[in-house]
Amino acid sequence: MKVVVVGAGYAGTFAANRVAKKVRGAEVTVVNARPEFVERIRLHQRIAGTAAAATPLTSMLRAGVASRIGTVEKIGDGTVLLDDGESLGFDHLFLAVGSTVRPLAGTVPVGTWEGAERARTALAALPAGSTVTVVGGGPTGIETAAEVADARPGVRVRLIGSSVAACLSGGARQRALAALSRLGVEVVDDGVEEAADGVLRLRSGREVPSALTLWAIVEGVPELAARSGLDVDAEGRVVVDAYLRSVTDQRIFAVGDCAGVAGSRFGCQTAAPQARAAADALARLAEGREPEPYALRYVARCVSLGRKDAVAQFTHPDDSLKESYLKGGTAVAFKRIVYTGTKYGSRKAIGA
Template sequence: MTENTDVIVVGGGYAGVMAANRLTRRDGVNVTLINPRPHFVERIRLHQLVTGSDDAVVDYQTILAGGVGLVVDTVTRIDAAERRVTLASGGSLDYDYLIYAVGSGSGVPNVPGAAEHAYRISTLEQTQRLQPVIDAAHASAALTVVGAGPTGLETASELAEQGRKVTLVCGEVLGPYLHPRARRAVAKRFAKLGVTVLEGPGATVTGVTGDAVQLADGREFPSDVTIWTAGFGVPDLAARSGLSTDALGRLLTDETLTSVDDARIIATGDSVSPSDLPVRMSCQSAMQLGPQAGETVLSRIAGKQPKNFSVGFFGECISLGRHAGIVQVARKDDTVSRAYYEGGRSMAMLKEGVCWSTVWQLRQEARHPGQLDLWFKDRRRRQVLGAKAGTTSADAGRMA
């Protein structure tokens, strides 16, 4: 009789759920998903939770395959030698294979006063703490959003559309991922919404107090509520468990998403750094990396060599409130093109469709694991890796 294989997936975000569902395509695989909360969080909707237009959660029962067990707990340590994880509740679970999918959050701001006085919104709990603060704030209260990436742009738009007084502090540039043509279109939309946009060399936050924000060029302006959306960080579980990580704390793997330390540990989503050359942290990449991490485990169970991972990007779809949006088109390798599309209700509906489709894909993978593969892949990664290896070798030669 063939023994069952126990696989633990640590983290129930987009990549973790896709990986767990993909594993159910093979009989004899016991899949356990460990997540700190009982509901799936639609992270790409958290800006909507700020204003109450969506609760940003989905019942796991609707997106997990029937054979996946859910444990609501937090993993505090991975013991690779014993193939065991320790839980915050005090228990432990053994595994044959582990998929590391702990995701990411906003980085802890090192700006004086920011940690104490600014609200972050990269997790459900952080956003839930902010929502009543926004509701209680006077209609004329000064709201500041720090960071001009997608989350910052979408949050500022949502608030301004409700008639709030919003200042967006960009740092160097508004929408750094966007092509300059698309950037101008976003600036025009913000002008229409009445958002004050601060950008340029001096528009970097150097201090936050309970009622003000200070900038690098010496300016200080009132801020009744400051929302911090700048930067990414990842949980330190891998480092605390003695596993190799990159400078940001993502688990180092080879191109099959397998840990450089242990062939029984596979990583996916925002918390993986393949060949120390990670792809952009995003739902878009997580939805692709999740199934491939599952396939790596299935290949190892079957005694086959896993395939190298491959992802492809289409760009970025950004809502600018409930009534407008913009699509920045990119090449498959995530380099931005000149093409973009802006519009009113139609673009807002397109972004809503993107959010809806991610949950639909999770459900499809649960019902028909392995049958869904909608992504066009980037074929240039091998060239980039080759160039990186050549540079490393040249540097090593010069150092010698």
């Protein structure tokens, strides 16, 4: 059985390793644009120069799993067409291309490796007293603003977003806002309409200076699925059945951010469970057994607030917020477990 995995983030790496582990005789090939496995949830640390956030992909894949550096242009009938004109055949395919960013012109996106590298270089070159603006009031924006402010106390950091930290409950949100204030981050409840010549024009009409503007809004998914003729939802995610198979072609599983599962959100907490469920479904099918449906289940939302603070907001399985949360050193330790555990899980494809 030939299995191709498109994308080597948390979902793709986990799926490839688990298929190699559980599906007897599977020939697994991973296609990825980079020769590294990127820890996307640590890109804010990469920008600030406090973490590497990348590991050679070969060290993340089980023995026998092949890797191909390249980009898939289109998925056809049992084949994938690569950007170099070559093609790979498959019996089953795992689509794990993640989510993407659509930055405003004049800003640097922080949700991709390439954008994070540009941001890191630009930030390192800024003299003291410069202003860095982060656009986006969700976890990515909060973590980026806090990490930059903590690592570069000589620069001014501004965070612009509507209802910053609304992804957290009352107590956790106040804790996050207080931490940002303590780090000297100016929080502005607004949006950015235009970024040009070191000046940002806000929706309110206000204009503010910005030596470096970082776009920290992750939205949408790559167009590969739609371009390949698969049914997609309004956000461009693959429409899947209960076993995470494309309703267009049941040879194709979609996992992670690009899978159209109702109630799911972008993040590693979505990626690994879906990759496990889809790989296990393929293993059961290969054995002539009925697969088990995927069950959505969340535990927490973790937000770093610099190197020595964090909040870990607990959630119900459907991702609705509980009032309980961790803070301070306990939350930092919890977040560290998330970093290391997610990477370890992707490499080992843990679980029975």
